[in-house]
Amino acid sequence: MSSTRFANENGYCELNSFPGCSQIVVSNHAFIYPEKRGKGCGKKNHELRYERARFLGYDYIICTVRANNAPELKILENNNFKELDEFTNTNTGNLVKIFGKKIIR
Numbered sequence: 128m129s130s131t132r133f134a135n136e137n138g139y140c141e142l143n144s145f146p147g148c149s150q151i152v153v154s155n156h157a158f159i160y161p162e163k164r165g166k167g168c169g170k171k172n173h174e175l176r177y178e179r180a181r182f183l184g185y186d187y188i189i190c191t192v193r194a195n196n197a198p199e200l201k202i203l204e205n206n207n208f209k210e211l212d213e214f215t216n217t218n219t220g221n222l223v224k225i226f227g228k229k230i231i232r
Contacts, residue, residue, distance in 0.1 A: 132156070133179060137168035140176050142183070150186040157190070157199060164198070173202045181230050188230055194222035 130143045138159040145151035154176055159169045180188045192199045194213060204210075208226040216223050 133175070135172070135175070137163045137172050140172065142176070142180055145189070150184075152180045152183070152185040152188050154180070154188055154190045157192075159198075169198055169202055170205075173206065177206070177228075177230070181232065185230055188228055190226045192224050192226065194224050200224070 130141055132139055132141045138157070140157040141155050143153045143155065145153055157169075157172065157176065159172065177188065189211075190203060190208065192203065194200075203226045206228070208228045211225045211227050213222060213224045215221070
């Protein structure tokens with residue numbers, strides 16, 4: 128599996144296999160539709176993202192998030208994701224944070 132987009136009535140996200148290590152999955156493009164924000168839908172979609180990664184058999188999940196995305200940062204921190212690093216994306220100028228977590232079976 129290389130890339131899979133999951134969508135529902137609240138938004139969407141992508142899960143991508145990490146090149147060179149088939150047991151790591153990278154979650155990116157997590158998005159909640161504007162009319163659904165502030166209603167717990169981000170938390171719900173995060174739980175679905177994690178469960179999908181577990182169901183697909185991955186051992187570790189990495190998430191990227193813009194440093195100014197306070198709701199997503201809170202969700203990751205509340206779900207015991209570890210902040211691994213940060214960098215400035217030279218294409219967009221955005222400060223990006225990288226989080227990771229072992230997937231518990």
